Amino acid sequence: MLLSSLNIGDFRNFSQTQLEFDDKCNIFYGENGSGKTTILEAIYYLILGRSFRSHILRRIIKYDSNSFSLFGKIRQDNRTIPVGITKSTEASKHIKIAGKEVSSNIEITKLAPLQLLNHNSYFLLYEGPKIRRQFIDWGLFHVEQSFLDLWRKVERILGQRNIALRKKSPADHIRAWDKELARLGLELHNYRNQYINNLLPIAKTILQTLLGNFSINISYLPGWDVSTNLELFLTNNLKTDLQFGYTTAGPHRADLKILINNVPAKDTLSRGQQKLLLYGLQVAQGELLNQLTGKRCIYLVDDLLAELDMQKCCLLAKVLLDLEETQIFVTGLNPGDLETVFGNHSNSKKTLHVNNGTIEN
Template sequence: MYLKHLNILNYKNISQADPEFCEGINCFVGANGAGKTNLLDTIYYLSFCKSFFNSIDSQNINHEEDFFVIQGTFERNEHEEQIYVALKRNKKKQFKRNKKEYNKLSEHIGLLPLVMISPSDERLITEGSDQRRKYVDSVVSQYNKLYLEQLIRYNRALMQRNALLKKHDQLNPGLIAQLDVWDEQLATLGEDIYRHRSQFIEQLVPVFRELYSHISGGNETVDITYVSHYQGGDIMEMLRNNRSRDLILGYTTHGIHKDDLSLMLSGRPVKKEGSQGQKKSFLIALKLAQYEFLSKHNGFAPILLLDDVFDKLDLERGNRLIQLVGEERFRQIFITDTQKERLEGIVRQTGKNNRFFEVREGVINRKNAEMEH
């Protein structure tokens, strides 16, 4: 699968652009704030029906305009896919595949698998467990439609249970009967979600360790451990036993919505012990393991977006990363960087087809056509 052509109108600081891309490596060079990351975000949007950076859709419209449009032409399994998204202020978003609008956006997730590596990934290490759950959910949802449906149903049931807890100030027979209904749904759906998450982590971790070892030169060991209430016994019993506490707090304290990942570097939390380069290597290895996982499950390579990945990596780690992405398993890659010469040298090492684009104040121009072969 690869992206052939993109058409953008009024997305963030990009007023209009219609670049054509090659299989191989597509590079975007420009100063910070020029619009390189915004361009990657439009590609992400076509895959996930939302921005990687801003969940409030209207804030992605160029502030001087009333709408944005993104259109992409992809080749997927030897068939062309036309994807269209448009948003007008105060209107419902339109999302179409081959001119037919989706009934539910969740139907689109997984059609165009994609992995993005960005400086904002550091939130996976530095912020709370919700970031790590979102990461797991975004990956599993790309290849497992049932998981996404179960997750949506679980979150609805959780909202209903929390609404009940906030509405009442003491347990009574009527409230207990209602909680019984929601607890059973949470426990049943949560068990399936827990199983899918466990299987994903179990398959991801060995590949992640191998990739980190390659990038770091084998100097450190890493590990990821899945942590869940489901590992501690009967979840229905936990939900019942904690009702009084939940009532005081006004929310549900047990369930898969509290799951987390323990991220370790040489036996210590990477959040506390890792240098900037080690943390970046950790996250890159994690995302490349995700890429491998999706490739295996889909039977074809996802698109890979690399946003400013060479910053904070020393030369050796950067060179090892390029050795990896230069392999045939990576079919199409999009890279941003502020330094053209550095990126040209890096890309040359891979031997892959490539195109360079200069990005300046939201304007995208093709450069160096001679570097394509």
Template sequence: MYLKRLKLINFRNYKELELDLNEKLNIFVGNNAQGKTNIVEAIYMSSLGKSFRTSKDKELIMFNRNQSYIKVEGQKKYSNVEVEIKLVANKKKRIKVNKLSLSKNSEILNNIYVVIFSPEDLRLIKEGPSERRKFMDNELSQMKPYYFHNLNSYNKILIQRNHLLKNMRGKDNEFMLEVWDEKLIDVGVKIIEERARFVKRITPLSRLIHRKITNNRENLEVTYLSNIDYVEDTNKLKDMFKKQLKEALKIDIKRGTTTVGPHRDDLGVFIDKIDIRSFGSQGQQRTCALSLKLAEIELVKGETGEYPVLLLDDVMSELDINRQNFLIKALKDVQLFITTTEINNLEELNMDEAFIFHVENAQVNRSR
């Protein structure tokens, strides 16, 4: 798929902006803090209904305004798609897809597909487990909206269980804890199974890409590190989850928090059996992150039949020339949005088919 048009009103530092987009390559050039990433952020929101920079929608509304608006028009293989998002201060966001209002904002998923690659993603490997869980969750939510629903349900149940743990008194609370445990297990197992399938599919894709980047010098292996002793049988997995919750109960009560469940999951990332999270060089960690991101693109294509849009937010300058070359060659079938401070860093791109936008103080002018 590709995006055709973008419209913003009172979004971040843009009072009003309308852009026609190139179906292959769109480059936004300008100094820092001019508004380049705000454009990428708006596109990301049209896919997942949320920002990758903040959890507070009010921060997306222009200063001294009380509402903002995003409209993105795209083209899929067999249909057009239009997503509109209206943000109003202190109110729930309103979303329309193809002019129809959504009863639940999660229904925005599975309409526009995006993969984002930013300097923060280059730290995917060396940062903590929460970053790798987010990597799994964001992609699974986009491809499988029911996963997003299960994840939200799990987090709400987890909050209730933790609240109960902090206030444990008597048998009534013990009964309520059993109720929340059953709910946590039921939804948690669904999350664990989807994550396991995700890792099983992305591992061979990322391994193949990694071999190409490193000229067959390194062998990448990605493993799912479930916080529950994972088994493929659903009923046995539920029994294992229940057993481990009971074993951890005293610790959970003492700490006032749940120490067992998929909210403690992680990914293991190994090169030639060495744990790159702890012992890899910065170059190896970046190559692993790049391999996982490119595998993500192929996974979306395999799942949905559509290539996602790729957002490269200020990432090209973070990659050496060899990784830049590989990235560009691997993305010939994908619509690209690139933000950069220096267009000279993009010498490997085919500029003949690009739209180049110059961004300065929220003013966007196309030079080509």
């Protein structure tokens, strides 16, 4: 699946802009503040129904307008599927897919798996475990039909159990949730564990190309002592949970440990090396998605050249372009550097100059 066109209306500094995309490689260059990241943000918003920069709608709608609109065409096999979203300050929201109004972006998200490679990628190393669970869950969402439903059920039961813990309800009221939580939680754990096992060999190959011969170790931490039956574990842990007022251990506390030469990656790799590690992991996710489902994801890469030397930029560009039938959108300041990095690797590409909220071919 790929995005063949995008119409942007009153989104940040763009008034009305029609963009036609290359199937493989789309490069946007221009001065600071010209609107390069905004184009990636618009694609992201169309597909996921939210921004990666702000949760506040007013910040995203063009200053002199009250609503924005984004319309795109997604191509899947031989089908073209029109998708669109409009949002206004009066809180009205319309999302359409193939001419049909829908209540959320979820079907568009399923249709076009998307990976954003930007400074937010560093969150995987620097933020808490939730981000790392989301990293795993991205893959499961796109691979396992039933995953979203399972995840929502676990969250709902956990929420109920935590309310009971906070209220210091009698033990049997709290434990009433444990059987179902253990059953579904274990299912969630097995999915995640399997996903990481599948991802690791692919990631290692890609990371060897990008980083060289570091010893990379990524392990999945289940969130509780898996040698104990989960229901029994929850029972045994009840006293601690009552003290804290929430469920302190279980699959909802799962995490990933990323070690380089046995040291946490963020303590040992340089900033540029971290970028290569993180982007490499995201590329591996796309590769695994393809192996398991035949689907391809779209890559949005903001400021690809920042923090990387030219040789590493070329390596990263090659890794991205080697992904067959994968569409990438890249931004950068300097067209000459982008040409050096992408020119040798891609026959098919489109380079667009972004100038103060307009596009010049």
